[in-house]
Structures are given as structure tokens and as C-alpha cells.
Amino acid sequence: MARIETHGLRRSVGLGGLFATAYGNVGSSIYYALGLVALYALGLTPVVFMLAGGLFALTAKTYAEGASMFPEAGGSSSFARHAFNEFVSFFAGWALSLDYILTIAISAFFVPHYLGAFFPALTHNPGDIIGGLIVIVALAALNIRGIGESAKLNFFLAVLDLGTQVLIIIIGAVFVLNPSLLVNQIHLGTAPTYSHLIFALSLAMLAYTGIETVSNMAEEAREPDRDVPRAVNLILIAVLGVYAGMTVVALSALPVRGHGAHAYTLLGLSPDQGGFQNDPVLGIIEHLGIPAGLQHVLRYYVGVLAGTILFIATNAGLIGISRLSWSLAEHRQLPSIFSRLHRRYRTPWFTIVTFSAFAGVLLIPGQTDFLGNLYSFGAMLSFTTAHAAVIALRFKDPDRERPYRTPWNIRVRGRLLPVTAVIGGIGTFAAWVSVMALHVDARYVGTGWMVVGLIGYVIYRRRQGLDLVSHHTIPRRERPAFFVELDYRSALVPIFGTDIDASALHAAARLVGEGALVEAVYVLRVPNQLSLDAGLEDEERQGLSVLEAARLTGRKAGFKVSTRLIRTRNPGSAIVEEAKRAHAEIIYLGTAHAPPSERALGPTASYLLAHRPCRVVIETPPVTAGGDGQPRDGSSRARAVA
Numbered sequence: 001m002a003r004i005e006t007h008g009l010r011r012s013v014g015l016g017g018l019f020a021t022a023y024g025n026v027g028s029s030i031y032y033a034l035g036l037v038a039l040y041a042l043g044l045t046p047v048v049f050m051l052a053g054g055l056f057a058l059t060a061k062t063y064a065e066g067a068s069m070f071p072e073a074g075g076s077s078s079f080a081r082h083a084f085n086e087f088v089s090f091f092a093g094w095a096l097s098l099d100y101i102l103t104i105a106i107s108a109f110f111v112p113h114y115l116g117a118f119f120p121a122l123t124h125n126p127g128d129i130i131g132g133l134i135v136i137v138a139l140a141a142l143n144i145r146g147i148g149e150s151a152k153l154n155f156f157l158a159v160l161d162l163g164t165q166v167l168i169i170i171i172g173a174v175f176v177l178n179p180s181l182l183v184n185q186i187h188l189g190t191a192p193t194y195s196h197l198i199f200a201l202s203l204a205m206l207a208y209t210g211i212e213t214v215s216n217m218a219e220e221a222r223e224p225d226r227d228v229p230r231a232v233n234l235i236l237i238a239v240l241g242v243y244a245g246m247t248v249v250a251l252s253a254l255p256v257r258g259h260g261a262h263a264y265t266l267l268g269l270s271p272d273q274g275g276f277q278n279d280p281v282l283g284i285i286e287h288l289g290i291p292a293g294l295q296h297v298l299r300y301y302v303g304v305l306a307g308t309i310l311f312i313a314t315n316a317g318l319i320g321i322s323r324l325s326w327s328l329a330e331h332r333q334l335p336s337i338f339s340r341l342h343r344r345y346r347t348p349w350f351t352i353v354t355f356s357a358f359a360g361v362l363l364i365p366g367q368t369d370f371l372g373n374l375y376s377f378g379a380m381l382s383f384t385t386a387h388a389a390v391i392a393l394r395f396k397d398p399d400r401e402r403p404y405r406t407p408w409n410i411r412v413r414g415r416l417l418p419v420t421a422v423i424g425g426i427g428t429f430a431a432w433v434s435v436m437a438l439h440v441d442a443r444y445v446g447t448g449w450m451v452v453g454l455i456g457y458v459i460y461r462r463r464q465g466l467d468l469v470s471h472h473t474i475p476r477r478e479r480p481a482f483f484v485e486l487d488y489r490s491a492l493v494p495i496f497g498t499d500i501d502a503s504a505l506h507a508a509a510r511l512v513g514e515g516a517l518v519e520a521v522y523v524l525r526v527p528n529q530l531s532l533d534a535g536l537e538d539e540e541r542q543g544l545s546v547l548e549a550a551r552l553t554g555r556k557a558g559f560k561v562s563t564r565l566i567r568t569r570n571p572g573s574a575i576v577e578e579a580k581r582a583h584a585e586i587i588y589l590g591t592a593h594a595p596p597s598e599r600a601l602g603p604t605a606s607y608l609l610a611h612r613p614c615r616v617v618i619e620t621p622p623v624t625a626g627g628d629g630q631p632r633d634g635s636s637r638a639r640a641v642a
Contacts, residue, residue, distance in 0.1 A: 015227045019234050020155040026208055026239055027161055028313040030246060031306045032110045033207035035277035036372040038247075039268030040200035043186040043256045046247040048197070052204030053240040055431070058424030059208075059383045060232050061406045062390050065418070068403040069393070074327040076382045079389035081331065083396060085469035087457075090333040092385035094453040097324055097355070098378035098446070103317035104359040106206075106371050107310045108135040113278040114310065117303030123279065124271045125366050132363050139315050140356040143322070144342060144349045157309055164305060165242045168284060168298075172249030175289040182248060185256040191263035199438045202376045202431035205383075207243065250280065253287035278368060281306060317359075318352060325351045332472045335460055339474070373439045377446035380432030387425030391418060401583075492584035494575050494604070495522045495546055496591075502553050504590025504619060509559040511586055511617075519562045519582050520550040523571045523604075532567050540565065572607025579613045586615040 034045075041048040066079040074081070077093030112131025116123035122131050185191075192200065254266045254276070267283060269275020276283025285299050326348060329339035342349040362371060393400070395415045409416040436443050461468055491508040508518045522543040526532050547563035554561030568574035579587055589605060605618050 015230055015234075019231050019238075020158040023158045023162060023235055023238055026235065027158065027165070027242065028107070028309045029207045030165070030242060031114065031281055031310060032106055032278070032368065033204065033372075034243075034246060034250060035267050035275075035280035035283075036206060036369055037200050037204050038250070038265050038280070039277060039369060040192060040196040040203065042192045042196075042263055042265060042268075043182070043251060044188070044192055044197060044200075045251060045267075046182075046244055048200045048204050049207060049243040049247055050240060051201055052207060053236065053243065055205065055383075055424060055427045056208045056239070057232070057236050058420045059386070059428065060236070062383075062387050062418075062421045062424055064232060064404045065402060065406050065421075066386060066390050066393075069400055074324060076386035076389065077324065077327065079393070080385050081471065083389035083392040086331065086333060086471055087468045088385065089331070090328065090457050091450075091454065092382055092389075093324060093328050093333065094450060094457075095378045095381040095385070097321060097328075097453075098449050099375055099382060100317050100321035100324060101355055101359045101362065102371055102375040102378065104136060104314050104321070104356070105132075105363040106368070106375065107314040107317060108132040108139075108359065109363050109366070109368065109371070110278060111135050111307050111310045111314070114282065114303045114306035116279065117282060117299050128278065129364060129366050133360055135311060135314055136356050136360050136363070139311075139318055140352050143315070143318050143352050144347050145345050157305075157312065161305065161309055162238060162242070164302065165246060168281070168288075168302075169242070169245035169249055171288055171290060172253060172284065173245075176252045176287070177249060178252045181255055182251055185251065187259075187263070190260045191256065191258075195438055198434045202380065202434045203372050205379055205428075205431065206372050206375050208239070246281075246284070249288075250284050253284050253289075279306075318356065321355045322348050322351050325355070330474055332461070332464060332466065332474060333457060336474060370441050373435060373442035374446055376435050377432065377442045378449075380428045380435065381450075383428040384425050384432060387421045387428065390421045391425070394418060490517045490519065490582065490584050491586045491588055492519045492521060492575070492579050492582060493550075493588050493590070494571070495520055495543075495550065496571075503592070504588050505550060505553055505561065506557060507590075507617075507619065508586070508588040509554070509557065511588070512559075517560050517562055518554060519564065519584065520547055521575065521578055522547050522563070522565045523574060524565060524567050525571055526567050526569055528569060532569070536567075540567075570607075572604045572611070575604070575608060576611050576613055584614055586617060587612070588617045588619070590619045592619075 037048055038045045063075070067075075070078050070082055074089075074093060076096055077089050080092045081089035109128060109132040112119075112122035112128045112135070115131070116128075119127075121127040188194075188197070250267055251265065256263055256265045258264055264275075266275045266287075267280050268277055270277050276286075281302055282299060285295060285302060288295065290298070325334060325338045328334040329336055338351050338354075339348060340350050341347060362374070390406070394417060395413075398415050405416075406418045406420045408419040410419060411417070435446075458468060466472055491512045493504050493508050505518060505520065512518060524536065524539055524543050526536065530536070543565050547565060551561045551563055564578070566574050566578060575587065575589075578584075587608060589608065591602070591605065608616050608618070
């Protein structure tokens with residue numbers, strides 16, 4: 001089957017969009033991770049963040065490959081479903097749910113601390129706890145009413161955030177940077193101890209909350225093979241550069257004091273001890289040695305910026321846990337109540353209320369180190385499962401299309417083994433073991449969370465008459481308001497005849513939602529007596545003209561249309577093959593302008609229904625008074641396109 005591809009791309013997000021969206025989520029964690037890690041790593045804090053950044057790099061590449069294969073809600077849970085079974089999928093998803101809850105709790109808890117630049121009562125107990133609870137309650141209420149994420153706001157804040165962090169580093173380098181002081185405050189084995197150093201390394205992964213964003217954007221990239229690895233590399237450079245610069249400046253401004261077991265840095269001390277564990281960036285600003293007027297301006301500015309970014313990060317956590325729980329409920333891993341929608345607002349109110357309550361309970365003690373420890377517990381389990389799933393899929397399903405493939409592969413038994421995933425999996429598992437071994441609170445609370453979840457999973461599946469490993473789904477129902485994009489991410493619209501069916505294009509665009517792709521395919525049927533490559537130049541020019549009209553229709557209406565012309569003897573078979581190639585999630589067939597034999601449920605429509613690779617919607621013309629294809633009222637569904 002010969003194909004002529006015209007203009008248009010399947011993907012819609014460029015390199016800049018990938019970078020800004022991911023950095024907006026990952027970069028916000030510096031506002032709390034810096035103080036928590038400095039508590040344990042002391043003078044080696046910059047080194048710890050760089051080592052953790054190596055694990056981040058390996059894990060980000062694993063997620064990029066997994067999400068490019070399976071662009072759906074669930075992250076590591078989704079990868080595990082395809083690589084292993086439903087039990088392993090739930091295990092990963094339940095660990096990931098703990099991370100989302102902790103992202104909500106940590107981000108919300110630190111919002112009042114940065115707003116404390118204006119209201120000092122918010123920097124300590126009970127003001128910080130009450131402020132954090134208010135943030136969670138307010139965002140839960142807003143999400144029940146149907147709040148989403150603003151891509152433009154995220155982009156603006158990401159750029160502003162990165163610029164502000166670079167500015168602080170530059171000012172610190174001019175006023176306080178002291179290389180000899182940085183070296184002299186390191187006493188490995190005593191300050192920090194080896195056990196504290198090991199745990200600080202696992203805790204430093206807290207700095208990379210939002211890592212799944214890097215991979216979840218892969219299927220929206222214009223050129224995933226090029227843009228995703230470049231975006232990952234840019235994020236790595238930016239994040240590692242910012243953490244390296246901020247930690248070096250921080251330890252010059254707030255150096256390690258004391259000796260041995262009594263060594264400390266104000267970065268890691270709680271507010272009750274006169275430290276800045278809960279607002280480390282404000283602590284850096286206060287000790288930059290800059291004029292008082294400039295210091296006050298910068299302090300207020302960073303307080304507002306950090307508070308806003310952390311507020312958005314809290315909201316992102318709520319949306320993330322809602323999407324994850326919806327996915328688990330849809331695959332019958334959680335009770336269906338977790339996918340139940342509010343009657344008025346069409347949002348998953350039960351999920352939002354339940355997990356917001358969990359986050360509030362974890363926030364109430366006000367122990368940020370406990371929250372960080374617990375986050376590392378869940379994150380390391382989830383990341384390790386993601387690495388294992390991507391490795392397993394290389395052997396189980398080696399021929400699956402991978403728009404992005406992790407680098408550094410070696411051939412084992414005829415399959416390509418991803419070395420990055422192997423090293424990353426070993427590293428994240430070792431980090432999880434260190435959390436289990438060194439911190440009792442995370443060990444018992446984290447293990448308790450997993451045990452309760454797994455027991456609940458077993459009971460639920462047994463009551464539903466299901467085994468623990470088979471794949472089952474509930475009937476697809478209307479998705480929540482901010483899940484619209486998860487219904488269908490790409491649609492294929494076959495076109496016959498001499499004109500486009502603008503109605504079908506618009507209907508398909510509404511199904512895939514804002515920013516998604518509609519792929520228009522012109523089907524040029526070749527008679528049996530001709531070869532696929534011979535003749536039909538006039539018909540081909542007509543088809544290309546129709547596709548151009550389809551592209552212009554999409555541009556005027558505000559959605560993207562990719563176009564392709566197909567020569568074939570069997571239109572139904574060609575459309576099915578094209579849908580598989582394009583990974584289309586829905587085929588929308590409008591037959592108003594098709595040949596008379598195709599205007600009802602003709603041969604092509606019947607073939608699609610019998611061999612459908614995805615959802616199929618067929619829109620036929622109105623019932624006519626005669627056999628001419630015109631409606632009874634004489635109106636026509638054809639639309640002129642400029």
C-alpha cells in the first residue's frame with residue numbers, strides 16, 4: 001500500500017513546552033528539600049544532590065520510555081500492568097498514591113512558611129499547620145468544583161522561578177561564596193556520619209517530586225525521539241545546576257557549625273531552634289550580606305513566588321492522585337466509589353475528600369523530616385517498579401513501538417537490555433532499603449500503608465469474584481472535568497469523496513479535547529485492474545486539496561489536524577492499519593460525503609465495526625425522502641471551506 005504523507009505532525013508540544021511544564025513541577029521542590037537534606041548531609045549537601053541527580057536522570061529516562069509506549073494515567077502502575085499483572089500494578093499504584101498524598105502535605109505545609117515573609121506567625125506552630133490545612137481544604141473545595149491546571153501560568157512561573165533561582169546564585173557568588181570554607185566544613189564519617197550520608201542520599205530524591213511529568217508529556221511531543229531526551233537533558237542541567245549553585249551558596253551563607261555529633265547548619269534546624277529548615281531559600285536571602293533594603297525586597301518577592309509555586313504544586317498533587325485513583329478504580333483495583341463523580345460538578349469528590357484528609361492528617365504533626373522520609377519510602381518503591389517494568393517489557397514485548405528508547409543498551413538473549421534502567425533500579429531499590437533500615441517512622445508507617453492497601457485489594461477483588469492478577473475494567477463512563485484529555489488523546493477521521501466532512505472533524509476535536517490531535521486520512525480507492533502506484537493523478541490532486549481544506553478548517557476552529565493520503569483497494573482494512581500506526585484512540589467516520597454505497601452502514605463501516613482497533617463512532621446522514629442523499633427538509637450537511 002503506497003502512502004503519500006502531506007503536512008502536519010502527530011504531536012503538538014515543542015521542546016520549550018516540555019521543559020517548562022516539567023521544570024515547573026520538579027523545580028518547586030527546592031523550596032523544601034534543601035533544608036531537609038542539609039539536616040543530614042551537612043557540608044556534603046551539594047554532593048548528595050548531585051548523586052541523587054544521577055538517579056533522577058536514570059529514572060526520568062525510564063519514565064520517558066514507559067510513557068511513550070503507554071500514554072495513560074497511572075505512571076509506574078500502568079507500566080507494571082503491561083509488564084506484569086494487576087497485582088504488581090496495584091502495588092506500584094498504591095506506593096505512588098502515598099507519594100501524591102505526601103506531595104500535597106509537604107507543598108501545603110511550606111506555603112505558609114514562605115508567606116511568613118509577610119506574616120511571621122505562619123512560620124511556626126500552630127500557624128504553619130493551620131495555614132497548611134487551610135491550603136489543602138481550599139484546594140480540595142476548588143477541585144470538587146472543577147479547577148484544573150493553567151499551562152500558560154505554569155510556563156510563566158517556571159521561567160520566573162528559574163530566573164529567580166539563578167539570580168540568587170549570582171548574588172550569592174558575588175557576596176558570600178567561600179570555596180575554602182566549603183571544603184573545611186566537611187568531616188566525612190563524623191559530620192556527616194556514614195549512616196546520615198546514606199539516608200540523605202535517599203531523602204534527596206524528594207528534590208525531584210513531579211518526575212513523572214517529564215515522561216507523561218512524551219506522547220504530546222512533536223518529535224518524541226528528539227524532543228523528549230533533549231527536554232530531559234535540559235531539565236537535568238537546569239535542576240542540577242540550580243541545586244549545585246543554591247547548595248554551594250547556602251553553605252557559604254549558612255555554614256556548618258560545631259563538631260562531630262553536635263555539628264549543624266541553620267539550613268537544617270527547625271524554626272524553634274532558630275533555623276530555616278522550613279523556608280531554606282528565605283534563610284539564604286537573609287544571610288547573603290546584601291543591603292537591607294534589597295534584602296527586604298528580595299525576601300518579599302521570593303515569599304510570594306515560592307508560596308504561589310507551592311500552592312500550584314499542591315494542586316498538581318491533588319489532580320495527580322485523582323487521576324491515579326480513577327485509573328485504579330477503572331481497572332477494578334479500587335472500589336468504584338473512587339471514580340464516582342459529583343452530581344453537579346462532575347468531579348471525583350470522594351477521591352478528593354479522602355486523600356485530602358490523609359494529607360491533612362500527615363501534616364498535623366508538623367514534622368517535615370517525617371514527611372520527607374515517608375515520601376522517599378513510596379517514591380523508591382514506585383521508581384524501582386517502573387525500572388523493572390521497562391526492563392521486563394524489553395523481553396516480553398520487544399517489537400512494541402517505542403517513540404523514545406533509553407540509551408545505553410546491551411544485547412542479552414537477542415533482546416536489548418536497558419543499562420540505565422538496570423542501574424537506576426538497583427540505585428532506587430538500595431535507597432529504599434536505606435530508608436527501611438535507618439528510619440523507624442518511615443519503616444512502620446510506610447509498610448503499614450502498603451499492607452493495608454494490599455489487604456484491601458485482596459478483599460475487594462475476592463468480593464468481586466476476580467482473581468488477583470487478571471485484567472478487568474469497569475465500563476468507561478464520563479470522565480471528571482479535569483480528566484477530559486484522558487478520554488481520547490488522538491482521533492482519526494477518514495475522508496471520502498470530493499469534500500471534507502467538517503461536522504466530523506469538529507465532533508472528533510471535541511472528543512479529544514483542547515490541544516489534542518485530529519488525524520484526517522483521505523482514502524483513495526484504487527480499482528482492482530490498476531496497480532496501487534499507477535494513474536489516478538487527478539483523484540490524488542483532489543484528495544490533497546480536500547486534506548488542505550481539512551487542515552485549514554482545523555486552524556480556523558483552533559485545533560490541530562494532521563493529514564495523510566492513502567491508496568488502497570480495501571478502505572476498511574487501510575483505515576484499521578492506519579489507526580494502529582497512529583495509535584489513534586478513536587475513529588470518527590462521517591459518511592455524509594462518501595459514495596452512496598458508504599453513506600449508511602456500508603462495507604467500510606461494517607469492516608471497522610468488525611475489526612475495530614479502538615473506539616469507533618459512525619455518523620451517517622439524516623434519513624432522506626428519496627435516494628439522493630439529501631435530508632427531508634432539503635438542508636445539506638456539506639460546508640464550504642475557504
